[in-house]
Amino acid sequence: MNADECMETIKLTSRGGDSFELPYAAARLAHVVRDANDENDDGDIDSPEDVEILKVNSPCLEKVVEFLKHYHEEALTEIKTPLEDNTFEGNVKQEWYQNFLKGIDQPMLFDLVTAANFMAIQPLLDLTCLKVSCQLMGKSAEEIRQILNIPKLTPEEEETARRDHRWIFDD
Amino acid sequence: MYWLSTLAALIVSSLVGIDAFAANQQSTRTASCLSMAQDAVDTKITTLTDATNWRLRLLLNGVTTTQGRKIDGQLFVLNGNFIEEEGYEPPQGLFTSLTSSNKSEDGSDEVLSLEISSSRWKLSEDPDDPKDGLWIWGLFKEPLYPFMLLQMETKELELSSAEGEEKDSIPALKLYAQINHIRDQETGNVDLKTADVNIRLLEQIQLPGATVDLYENEKVGQVSFQPLSNSRASGREWHSNTNLTQHSTMVSRERDEALPAIPENSESKLRSASLLIGDDEEDADDQEQRLYEADNIQADEEEPKTGDNNETTLTTSHTSDEDGNRFYVQSATGGQWELTWPIWHLLPRNERREIATQYGMKTIGDFEEYMSLTRAVDESEGIIGTARSGVIVSSAADMRDRTDAAESNYLEIIERGGLPCTLPDEILRKCFAFLPIDDHANLALVSPHWSKFTRCEELYKSLCQRIYLNQSKRKVLHVHKFGNSYRRMLELRPRIRVGGxxxxxxxxxxxxxxxxxxxxxxxxxxxxxxxxxxxxxxxxxxxxxxxxxxxxxxxxxxxxxxxxxxxxxxxxxxxxxxxxxxxxxxxxxxxxxxxxxxxxxxxxxxxxxxxxxxxxxxxxxxxxxxxxxxxxxxxxxxxxxxxxxxxxxxxxxxxxxxxxxxx
Incomplete structure (x- = not known):
């Protein structure tokens, strides 16, 4: 049976024990699901099984499942580099994806990045990474430190950093 | 015996004198300076600054009142000073009256006071030569302006009248005078001669497509000038390099004046209207007045940008005149010293030059360009990474407090560089790959733990590919020309800044x-x-x-x-x-x-x-x-x-x- 036409649903279980049901065709975007089901190169499987995603917590997995379901209906257009614009909205034109990451807080965003990485969902990883980099874009070093909550450099460290980057700093 | 003792006394005194001279050379010099300054006050050098009060005797004898009566020999006395406005060539400014008193010719107690609504004076080399005023700074010795052109507008003045008669008054007048102006080049003493006072009879001639204003001078009286006391002990000449005290009084005074509203978009108009005017036609004077007002407005508009505490800092800072920071005020954000741009044009040339060099610029023009361009950018962030560190520190501290309560493993995170540093390297690299090339400069300064992403050949290679393959339309990078180092390539090969x-x-x-x-x-x-x-x-x-x-x-x-x-x-x-x-x-x-x-x-x-x-x-x-x-x-x-x-x-x-x- 080809996975693309598989109408069966599977359940993804989070670390908290909550299960989220979604069509297998949507879930197989995550490589971790494919691997768990021994999907071969031709995309043939027998009958899909539920997967436990123990590294991802419930609220995050809920978001991931939401993403997978929607992606199955409307795929994310590829993000072109170099970027067209320095805002997230300028680069992701699809409204749903814009809203998907709207108003989520920093920990959640980073959970999503990690989850996307762990579950090997390439489009989600692209999207969330773009979101992260858009937060950093055009910011001064101090602002980035503030956004990411990183301690300040010592003067010596700054000195070294500047010396090591003569291709940008004209020292 | 007597002559011997006198001789001894002489020798002693002369010895003492030499000694004293050697020891206190410095102090004697200061003393002599002081005495010179004292002289200056005593001899009362009269100048065209607020240091000298002038008494103007204005004798009107040809003026027609509203009732059609001719006024004959009415004397008005005005006290006031000439205040120069900075930044004009030839020197010019306002005449501000202090008190106005009036005595009639025969000394009777009739009290009338003539009020001046506006006035303007300008020094001139030759009022008949329109090129006057195009004197170029620094090319010649300072010119001796032989004339002063004075224009005064008076308010309508009611004359006292006997009962039963209709009220009579002198109408508002626009008075013009061309005064001989003599300034001693060495002492700077200014002498103003008695001159005729005119009113101008305007005649408008209608030409096809235009109107031309012609005027004729009609003599209405005489004006004479008499310097009173020096209001302050200062012998400053009008052309001397005025220090900040004057600038600040200047600014505050100008601000007090009611200024007409100016449309939003005025800046471009003002910019293209930096006019130097050199004749004494009436419309020219008006134009001048408008420009002068425009200048003021511009200064006013720009002022608030540098923060509200400007004025106070300005006035306090000029007291410590000698230190290098006198032209700078602390901006509202704190920590950062910013040039008070509005007074820039009031500064003498050599001081502007000094500041320009201080900022590493070769010429004043370069510095002006640099400043005007930098100010155009929001938050004027022309300098990478160095600006505004002071502000951020405090807010970062605030943030630390907040997160402290929320996260128990805060210390661990801060040690490893915050949340994103806990992400796997390949993800971080992916995030950074989206960033514009020059943002990597900032990343390098963010955290030393990020050196993997900001300081490795792999990154340099990808950056080189992004930069040079696109910019030079090539397919391959010849890294061997740079000693097989992409880093050297980045450092040496010219590129264009893209984005940002x-x-x-x-x-x-x-x-x-x-x-x-x-x-x-x-x-x-x-x-x-x-x-x-x-x-x-x-x-x-x-x-x-x-x-x-x-x-x-x-x-x-x-x-x-x-x-x-x-x-x-x-x-x-x-x-x-x-x-x-x-x-x-x-x-x-x-x-x-x-x-x-x-x-x-x-x-x-x-x-x-x-x-x-x-x-x-x-x-x-x-x-x-x-x-x-x-x-x-x-x-x-x-x-x-x-x-x-x-x-x-x-x-x-x-x-x-x-x-x-x-x-």
Whole structure:
């Protein structure tokens, strides 16, 4: 049976024990699901099984499942580099994806990045990474430190950093 | 015996004298200076500053009252001082009256006071020569202005009248006087001679398409000047390098005056209206007055930008006149010393030069360009990474407090560099790959733990590919030319800054205005025109170009809009084009509505070569314009002669890179 036409649903279980049901065709975007089901190169499987995603917590997995379901209906257009614009909205034109990451807080965003990485969902990883980099874009070093909550450099460290980057700093 | 003792006394005294001289050389010199200063006060040098009070005796004898009566021999006495306005050549300013008292000729107790509603004086070399006033700073010795042109407007004055009669009054007058002005070159003492006072009879002549104002002087009286006491112990001459005390009083006084409202868009008008005027026609004077007001408004408008505490800091800072920071005030954000731009033009030339050098600039012009461009960018972040550290520290501390309560493992995170540092390296690399090239500069300064992403050949390689393959339209990078090091390649190979800001070329020229019978521009007026060429480079070889009068403040949002709407989108000024770099030569082709233009520029690896700044802006932030061509057919081949136009490019025209986070 080809996975693309598989109408069966599977359940993804989070670390908290909550299960989220979604069509297998949507879930197989995550490589971790494919691997768990021994999907071969031709995309043939027998009958899909539920997967436990123990590294991802419930609220995050809920978001991931939401993403997978929607992606199955409307795929994310590829993000072109170099970027067209320095805002997230300028680069992701699809409204749903814009809203998907709207108003989520920093920990959640980073959970999503990690989850996307762990579950090997390439489009989600692209999207969330773009979101992260858009937060950093055009910011001064101090602002980035503030956004990411990183301690300040010592003067010596700054000195070294500047010396090591003569291709940008004209020292 | 007697002569011996006197001799001894003489010797002793002379010895003591020598001793004293040797020991207290310094103090005696100061003492002599002091006594000289004392002399200055005693002899009362009269000047055209607020240091001298002048008594004006105004004798009116030809004025017609509202009742048609001729006034004969009415004397008005005005006390006041001449206050020079800074920044004008020839020197000019206002006459402000202190108290006005009046005595009638025969000494009776009739008290009338003549109030001045506005006044203006101007020194002049020759009132009949329209070129007067185009005297150039520093070329000659300071000119001796033999004339002072004084204009005063008086308010309507009611005359006391006997009962039963109708009220009689002297109407509001506009008085003009050309006074002989003598200034002693050594002492700076000013003498003003008695002169005739005129009113002007205006006659408007209607010509086809224009009206011409003619006037005739009619003598209405005489004015004489008498210096009173020096109001302050100061012997300053009007031309001396005035210090900040005067500037600050200047500013505050100007601000007190009621100023007419000015439309929003006035700045460009003001900019193009820096006129120098050199004749005494009435409309010229009006024009002058308007300009003067405009100047004031400009100063007023700019003032609030530098924070509300300016005024106070300004007045306190001038007391410590000798330290280097006297032209700087602390901005509202704290920590940062910012130049009070509004008073910049009031500063004498040598002080401006000093400041320019302090900022690493070679000329005043460069510094003005630098400042005006930097101020155009929001939060004026021309300097990478160094600005505003003071502010952030405090807010970072706040944040630390907040997160402290929320997260128990805060310390661990802060040690490892916050949340994103807990992400796997490959994800971080992916995040950073989205960033514009020059943002990597900031990343490098963020955290030393990020060196893996900011300081490795792998990253350098990817950056080189992004930069050079696109910019030079090549397929392969010859890294062996740079000792197989991509880092060396980045350091040595010239490149263009893409994104994150734009290149601006500011061009200023002073034009003589073509005068004809339809213009009401005064004689001798000069127009300063400023225009800009903007270039915004994309990583993929596209470019946006604009030739406009619009200030960066206005142009940057336009470019931003063009980027949002995508390639080919239209703008009033902005057009699209492409670019290519070969070695350090950049060529830009852009299509304007009427023709194609082509620029050839040279990337300058470091601004230090130009003495432009101290390398604050980073590498490759200046481009020298070498060639400028246009062609209607868009064909720039060398052998294409029929519609290729090559423009002469003045030397030392530079495109400066201006960082802006909106782009």
């Amino acid at each position: 800001g734009l290149y601006v070329l500011q061009y200023k020229e002073v034009k003589k205005i073509q005068r004809d019978m339809w213009t009401d521009i005064p004689v001798g007026a000069v127009l300063e025109s400023i225009y800009y060429r903007y270039l915004y480079f994309f990583e993929d070889g596209r470019v946006m170009y604009a030739l406009t009068h619009a200030h960066p403040m206005e142009m940057i949002p336009r470019f931003h809009n063009m980027i949002l709407r995508g390639y080919g989108s239209k703008d009033k000024w902005g057009v699209w084009g492409k670019y290519q770099i070969k070695k350090d030569i950049v060529r830009v082709w852009a299509t304007q509505q009427w023709h194609d233009v082509c620029f050839q520029m040279r990337v300058l690896p470091s601004n230090k070569v130009l003495n432009y700044d101290n390398g604050d802006r980073g590498v490759c932030t200046s481009m020298q314009l070498d060639k400028h061509m246009s062609s209607a057919s868009g064909n720039f081949e060398e052998d294409n002669r029929y519609d290729l136009v090559t423009y002469e490019v003045p030397p030392h025209l530079y495109f400066r890179f201006l960082r802006d986070r909106r782009l």
